[in-house]
Amino acid sequence: MIAPSQQKGLGDVVAALPIAYTSNMLTCSLQSGSNGNCIYVEAAGVRLLFDAGISGRQARGRLAQHDRDIHDVDAVILSHRHGDHTRCAGVYQRSYNLPLYMTPATHLAIKPFVGKLTDVRTFQPRDTLTFGPVSVHTIATPHDAAESVAFVISAEGRHLGIFTDLGHPFRDLAGALADLHAVYLESNYDAVMLATGGYPEELKARIRGDGGHISNDEAVELLRRCLPRPKWVALSHLSEHNNDPNLALETHRATLGQAYPLWAASRYRASDLTEV
Numbered sequence: 001m002i003a004p005s006q007q008k009g010l011g012d013v014v015a016a017l018p019i020a021y022t023s024n025m026l027t028c029s030l031q032s033g034s035n036g037n038c039i040y041v042e043a044a045g046v047r048l049l050f051d052a053g054i055s056g057r058q059a060r061g062r063l064a065q066h067d068r069d070i071h072d073v074d075a076v077i078l079s080h081r082h083g084d085h086t087r088c089a090g091v092y093q094r095s096y097n098l099p100l101y102m103t104p105a106t107h108l109a110i111k112p113f114v115g116k117l118t119d120v121r122t123f124q125p126r127d128t129l130t131f132g133p134v135s136v137h138t139i140a141t142p143h144d145a146a147e148s149v150a151f152v153i154s155a156e157g158r159h160l161g162i163f164t165d166l167g168h169p170f171r172d173l174a175g176a177l178a179d180l181h182a183v184y185l186e187s188n189y190d191a192v193m194l195a196t197g198g199y200p201e202e203l204k205a206r207i208r209g210d211g212g213h214i215s216n217d218e219a220v221e222l223l224r225r226c227l228p229r230p231k232w233v234a235l236s237h238l239s240e241h242n243n244d245p246n247l248a249l250e251t252h253r254a255t256l257g258q259a260y261p262l263w264a265a266s267r268y269r270a271s272d273l274t275e276v
């Protein structure tokens with residue numbers, strides 16, 4: 001029996017409830033940034049890695065921190081040819097016997113650099129890959145690598161986006177964001193840090209150009225317009241020299257509110273295993 005003083009109005013009770021939900025889709029970033037990218041997703045018994053930009057030993061060790069065995073991964077899916085996403089793809093295949101999925105252009109570009117590949121399965125940008133009950137929809141992005149793609153992973157009614165190396169906030173990106181329950185969203189650079197930093201002008205132009213990366217401000221603007229917003233956002237692919245995790249988070253919170261669930265994917269460590 002609740003004493004009258006402890007009774008609450010309906011609004012209070014609802015507000016006091018923890019945000020409880022159960023999702024069978026789990027994900028963690030094993031690393032995110034121009035020093036190497038690899039994201040793990042599991043759902044409905046299917047285990048996937050997105051990109052292979054960290055060493056096999058790092059990928060294996062960081063998965064083991066979450067009691068996951070890299071040998072149990074069903075597929076490694078590559079977003080585009082750049083080394084921070086593909087460097088160790090050959091090692092993952094040869095050491096852990098993992099099939100590799102990539103576009104023909106990515107295959108052609110990485111072939112000389114990743115050693116012998118025995119199991120490559122190709123797809124075209126905009127294709128949807130299916131792994132039992134899990135689907136991976138690929139979205140063509142205007143990043144400066146042929147056939148560069150972002151991903152939407154769907155299972156059991158949950159949708160997770162892996163949106164990095166985006167080029168610029170292209171048409172359809174905001175719409176794709178609005179359908180997601182959670183997203184790894186590129187927030188690569190702070191415009192002032194890039195402008196005043198030591199990079200050569202040519203490289204600065206490439207980063208902020210149409211085929212480069214999206215800034216903190218551009219990512220915020222995408223999320224500001226996105227309603228309903230994803231349940232959480234992992235700011236991803238942060239630049240070491242042109243950004244800072246706290247600055248990126250503050251830039252987002254200034255617009256999206258302090259309470260909005262944001263975290264920054266680390267350039268050095270695995271994140272927690274998080275529900276989508």
Ligand SMILES: [Zn+2]
Nearest residue numbers: 034082084165
């Ligand atoms: Zn990258």
Ligand SMILES: [Zn+2]
Nearest residue numbers: 082143145165
């Ligand atoms: Zn790239």
